[in-house]
Amino acid sequence: MSERDAKTYVRLKLGDKEALAQLYDQYSKLLYSFSFKMINDQQVAEEIVQEVFIKIWTQKSSYDETKGKFSSWLLTITRNTVIDHLRKRKETTSELFTKEMTEDPDPSIEDQIEWKEKRTTINQALKRLKPEQEKVIVLFYYQGLSQQKIADACEIPLGTVKGRIRLALRHLKDTIEDIEQNGGIIHE
Amino acid sequence: MSNHCDHLIDYFNGQLSDEEKRSFEKHLTTCGDCREELRELQELTDDLGFSAEPIEPPSALKQQVLEAAFNKRTPNDVNEEDDNVHNFTTDQESQNSVVVPKNRKKLGWVIPSLAAALLLSLVGNGYAFSQLSTQEEVEPEETAPIESISIDSLAQQLSLQPSEENIPFEARASIVNKDQYQQLIVEANQLTQTEDTQVYQVWLLKEGDPYRAGTFTPAEDGSGMSTFDIDPEMGFDTIAITIEPDETSEVPEGEIVLLEEL
Numbered sequence: 519m520s521e522r523d524a525k526t527y528v529r530l531k532l533g534d535k536e537a538l539a540q541l542y543d544q545y546s547k548l549l550y551s552f553s554f555k556m557i558n559d560q561q562v563a564e565e566i567v568q569e570v571f572i573k574i575w576t577q578k579s580s581y582d583e584t585k586g587k588f589s590s591w592l593l594t595i596t597r598n599t600v601i602d603h604l605r606k607r608k609e610t611t612s613e614l615f616t617k618e619m620t621e622d623p624d625p626s627i628e629d630q631i632e633w634k635e636k637r638t639t640i641n642q643a644l645k646r647l648k649p650e651q652e653k654v655i656v657l658f659y660y661q662g663l664s665q666q667k668i669a670d671a672c673e674i675p676l677g678t679v680k681g682r683i684r685l686a687l688r689h690l691k692d693t694i695e696d697i698e699q700n701g702g703i704i705h706e
Numbered sequence: 707m708s709n710h711c712d713h714l715i716d717y718f719n720g721q722l723s724d725e726e727k728r729s730f731e732k733h734l735t736t737c738g739d740c741r742e743e744l745r746e747l748q749e750l751t752d753d754l755g756f757s758a759e760p761i762e763p764p765s766a767l768k769q770q771v772l773e774a775a776f777n778k779r780t781p782n783d784v785n786e787e788d789d790n791v792h793n794f795t796t797d798q799e800s801q802n803s804v805v806v807p808k809n810r811k812k813l814g815w816v817i818p819s820l821a822a823a824l825l826l827s828l829v830g831n832g833y834a835f836s837q838l839s840t841q842e843e844v845e846p847e848e849t850a851p852i853e854s855i856s857i858d859s860l861a862q863q864l865s866l867q868p869s870e871e872n873i874p875f876e877a878r879a880s881i882v883n884k885d886q887y888q889q890l891i892v893e894a895n896q897l898t899q900t901e902d903t904q905v906y907q908v909w910l911l912k913e914g915d916p917y918r919a920g921t922f923t924p925a926e927d928g929s930g931m932s933t934f935d936i937d938p939e940m941g942f943d944t945i946a947i948t949i950e951p952d953e954t955s956e957v958p959e960g961e962i963v964l965l966e967e968l
Contacts, residue, residue, distance in 0.1 A: 525867075525869060525965055528911065528914070528946065528965060529962050529965070531914035532909070532911075532916060532948070532957075532958045532962060533957065533958060533959070534961075535772070535776060538772060538775060538776075539768075539772055542768055542771060546767070546771070547760060547762060548756070548758070548760075550762075550763035550767075551759060551760050551761045552755040552758040554758070554761055555758040564763065564764065564767055564770075567763060567771060568767075568770065568774050571774075572771075572774060572775045572778055574775075575775040575778065576775070576778045577914065580913075580914060582913060586749075586752060589756075590752040590753065590755075593754075593755030593756075594748075596755070597755065601719060601720045601721075605720065605721070633756055633760065634760075636753055636756035637756050637757050637760075640753065640757040641757050655754075658715070658719070659754050660754075662719045662720065662721075663719065663721075664715075664716050664719065665712075665715040665716050665721070668715075677712070680714060680715050680743075683747075684743070684750075687747070687750040687751065688750065690750070691750055
């Protein structure tokens with residue numbers, strides 16, 4: 519957590535409305551974009567963002583440093599809120615897979631350089647994985663599906679799902695590190 | 707490895723029923739493998755949300771979100787909703803984001819306990835305030851002539867940082883070890899004069915819960931000072947100074963001017 523975020527967050531806990539507005543300015547775009555990526559519906563993404571900021575404001579979700587980076591914590595709350603929505607909707611979302619993954623990163627105006635770098639790296643790394651590993655990560659992380667649904671979608675035994683997810687995620691992490699160190703040059 | 711271990715993915719993804727979730731959380735307290743795997747899942751997915759394409763939310767959303775939030779209770783409010791805290795544990799978010807035990811903290815539930823802690827903190831504030839009033843009225847030298855000699859030592863000293871760049875105030879906080887307690891001494895300079903009944907209020911925070919820790923008004927030259935006895939067991943993590951409308955605020959209402967982690 520940056521020092522600035524830490525101070526803003528303490529002010530928020532003290533009931534400073536301006537602090538919530540500052541966090542909104544800083545993170546709403548990321549959380550909105552991430553919600554949209556998961557749920558593919560602008561109106562629902564708006565509802566998710568609203569719900570997340572209410573959770574932060576009312577301290578239904580409370581941050582401390584044991585929960586890792588502040589931005590990651592916000593993304594986790596967002597993801598869980600989306601999953602909750604998806605569950606309530608009881609909708610299978612497998613059609614999102616193709617649509618989502620075929621979009622190219624938009625290289626246009628992007629003020630948040632760090633986000634852009636991370637986005638490029640993660641998406642490059644995802645594409646470098648074997649298709650079945652990429653798929654398992656999308657089904658697991660971006661769609662938040664149950665173990666059973668992941669098993670069905672990948673046509674693999676239920677008992678192997680966890681192992682596949684962990685393996686795919688570790689491979690993704692190694693690939694991300696490789697890209698970060700080697701500037702995205704593929705060493706085959 | 708037990709059957710419970712097969713629930714890790716569904717736990718992470720919020721797909722368990724309330725009963726299954728409770729059962730898995732119980733299992734987590736005894737299964738080091740699952741705790742480690744859960745921590746690993748969290749760590750490996752930490753940044754994946756950044757893969758989203760940037761999309762600008764509609765500009766009207768800001769006002770809508772802030773109004774919706776402010777219409778809910780504020781962080782420091784305590785009301786009858788607290789009777790329903792158990793509902794919070796069914797909340798998706800509380801399940802997932804809080805659990806990942808980086809250290810092996812008891813997997814107790816932050817959300818219900820937060821409400822309880824808040825309530826306690828308010829009680830504590832009231833108590834601290836009444837303590838303060840008592841101390842102000844009584845002159846210890848006169849009423850306790852056989853007081854044992856305390857050898858004081860400095861536990862901590864820090865400068866408080868302005869919460870905004872344009873705030874000119876300077877303040878220093880010192881925590882002094884006494885025999886059975888600690889004393890917090892706050893010295894401030896270049897303070898803006900307060901208006902009407904306004905006061906400067908010092909707060910000590912523990913995990914976001916504010917405790918009153920001294921009230922003062924500035925002298926003519928803009929300097930101010932307050933002292934407050936604190937219980938070292940409390941483990942406060944932050945100190946803040948606000949300008950309050952009067953000296954009775956039990957939770958911060960006014961503008962925060964200075965802030966620092968302890």
